[in-house]
Amino acid sequence: MxxxxxxxxxxxxxxxxxxxxxxxxxxxxxxxxxxxxxxxxxxxxxxxxxxxxxxxxxxxxxxxxxxxxxxxxxxxxxxxxxxxxxxxxxxxxxxxxxREPLDARIFAAGTAGDVVSLARGKRPRARTQAVVVWRPRNPE
Structure with a gap:
């Protein structure tokens, strides 16, 4: 003890x-x-x-x-x-x-300013004018 x-x-x-x-x-x-x-x-x-x-x-x-x-x-x-x-x-x-999970995540930003985390290879559900932010894993 x-x-x-x-x-x-x-x-x-x-x-x-x-x-x-x-x-x-x-x-x-x-x-x-x-x-x-x-x-x-x-x-x-x-x-x-x-x-x-x-x-x-x-x-x-x-x-x-x-x-x-x-x-x-x-x-x-x-x-x-x-x-x-x-x-x-x-x-x-x-x-x-x-930081660890961020490298494997993608985020989408809608026109209303909302931010949604997406799984790799997935697109936003609704067809909107969303901006998708993507960061490559190993930039060379």
Whole structure:
């Protein structure tokens, strides 16, 4: 069974020990929005393994002289980059999925602007003034 790094399982005292910090520091970071743990019933904080890793990263940046506002901005930008990388991956997969069948498809465009996908070797059903767009498989 795999361990879910996003599962909120640590109470604040355990997370503070794992991150080698004082629990009050974790509360301050939560108020500032640097690391925002989940909330359990009763509003107690629950930290995940990912939260603990983020706390360690905040501590490292702080020790290197980066201000808390600077750290917050760095984390925001890292999250934005990660989200954009995920989106690029999704779009690349979508493009790959769409490109493969496109090479084998033909489209007809009617005078009303409607576009219909046709099977190879087939013509539009009704005799209209439709324009058929065709792309050869291997142009040479």
């Amino acid at each position: 795999a361990f879910d790094v996003d599962q909120p399982i640590f109470v604040i005292s355990v997370a503070a020990d794992l991150a080698d910090m004082h629990p009050q520091t974790l509360r301050q970071y939560d108020r500032l929005g640097l690391v925002s743990p989940s909330r359990a019933p009763g509003k107690s904080r629950r930290y995940s393994q990912r939260d603990v890793m983020m706390l360690r990263e905040v501590q490292r940046l702080s020790q290197e002289g980066v201000s808390l506002e600077g750290i917050k901005r760095i984390l925001q930008l890292e999250n934005q980059v990660a989200a954009l990388q995920r989106r690029v991956g999704e779009l690349t997969e979508e493009l790959t999925r769409r």
